[in-house]
Amino acid sequence: MPERKQLVTxxxxxxxxxxxxxxxxxxxxxxxxxxxxGLVDFVDNKxxxxxxxxxxxxxxxxxxIGQVTDVSLGGWSVDVNxxxxxxxxxxxxxxxxxxxxxxxxxxxLGVGETVIGSVLASDRTRDPLIxxxxxxxxRVDDGIVIELTPAKIPRLIGRKGSMISMLKQESGCDxxxxxxxxxxxxxxxxxxxxxxxxxxxxxxxxAHTSGLTDRIKALxxxxx
Numbered sequence: 001m002p003e004r005k006q007l008v009t010x011x012x013x014x015x016x017x018x019x020x021x022x023x024x025x026x027x028x029x030x031x032x033x034x035x036x037x038g039l040v041d042f043v044d045n046k047x048x049x050x051x052x053x054x055x056x057x058x059x060x061x062x063x064x065i066g067q068v069t070d071v072s073l074g075g076w077s078v079d080v081n082x083x084x085x086x087x088x089x090x091x092x093x094x095x096x097x098x099x100x101x102x103x104x105x106x107x108x109l110g111v112g113e114t115v116i117g118s119v120l121a122s123d124r125t126r127d128p129l130i131x132x133x134x135x136x137x138x139r140v141d142d143g144i145v146i147e148l149t150p151a152k153i154p155r156l157i158g159r160k161g162s163m164i165s166m167l168k169q170e171s172g173c174d175x176x177x178x179x180x181x182x183x184x185x186x187x188x189x190x191x192x193x194x195x196x197x198x199x200x201x202x203x204x205x206x207a208h209t210s211g212l213t214d215r216i217k218a219l220x221x222x223x224x
Contacts, residue, residue, distance in 0.1 A: 004041055005084065005126065008034040008049060015047045022048030039083050050083040056150040056180035058082050058122040064130060065145060065178035068113045071105050078115060081150065081180040084127050088117065092131035114140040116176060116184070136176075143174075143186035146197055148204040150181035155207040156200060163203065163213055170220045171196045195223040 002008060012034045014025060021027040024035045025047055034040065038049040058064070058080065066078035069085055076088040093108055109115065115132050122128035132138050148156070156177060157164050168175050173187035173196050183200055187193040199216050206212055 002040045005039045007037075008040045009037050010034055014040050014049075018045060020046040022046045024049035024051060055083055056081045058086070058119045058128040058180070060119050060122060062119045062179040063177070064117050064119060064180045065140075065176070065182035065184055066115055066117060066130070066180070068109050068111050068115065071109070071111060073101075073105075076105070076109055078117070078130060080117075080128070080130065080178075081147070081182060082128060086117070086119070086128045086130045088115070088130050088132065092120070092129075092133055095133060109139060114145060114184075116140060116178070140184060143184045144193060144197070145182055145184050146200060147182050148200060150179065152204045152207045153177060153179055153181060155212075156183070156203050158213065163216070166213060166217055167196060167199060167220070170217060170224075171199075192224070195220055198223065 002012070002014060008014065013031050014034055015032045016030055019032050021032045024038060025032050026035055032047050034049050036049060036051050038051040040047065040049055064080045064086070066080040066086060068076050069079050070077040075090045075093070077085040078088050080086045090105065116137050117130035117132045118134060118137060120129040120131050155163070164175060164177060171187065171192050173185055173192055175196060176184040185193050185196050187196070199219055202216060202219060203212065206215070
């Protein structure tokens with residue numbers, strides 16, 4: 001039987017015997033098999049697969065934009081658009097270890113709050129670890145977060161950062177791109193923020209086409 005969160009492919013045997021086929025699996029004879037590429041997981045005797053398609057697979061050093069989903073004595077769970085929530089330890093927020101209470105932790109970061117973080121560890125056998133300590137990292141107190149397919153992030157950034165630099169310069173907005181398919185847009189003028197949102201969506205839709213940088217620049221100039 002594969003270990004929890006092990007990568008499996010369609011047709012891989014996941015379990016045999018007294019197990020229940022869960023999401024994205026099927027039962028044949030006495031075995032349970034994967035229906036798709038994903039990470040295997042178990043709840044009691046139920047076996048299921050978390051699909052990878054369209055999801056972000058964290059790598060060490062990746063910049064991510066996440067949302068706090070839970071608070072415990074050890075730290076925070078953060079949704080980073082990956083198959084599993086990331087773990088944000090207390091020491092990666094405060095810079096030191098201490099004996100916290102859940103109430104005191106929520107005063108630092110509460111459920112629903114947005115953070116910019118960096119991936120510290122990720123090996124597909126455990127929940128990824130992130131930190132919000134460092135230049136440009138931390139809690140997000142303003143701006144708008146939009147999502148796009150993680151695979152389109154390189155096109156948004158552009159060769160040697162050409163596309164994202166042009167977006168910032170032409171719009172006058174601060175645009176922070178997470179490798180996990182989330183983009184934070186900050187700007188004093190709501191109309192300019194709306195233009196950047198339109199531009200990002202256009203990049204996602206037209207990522208495969210040529211001359212896209214010029215078309216995005218023309219869009220911003222026309223809207224402006």
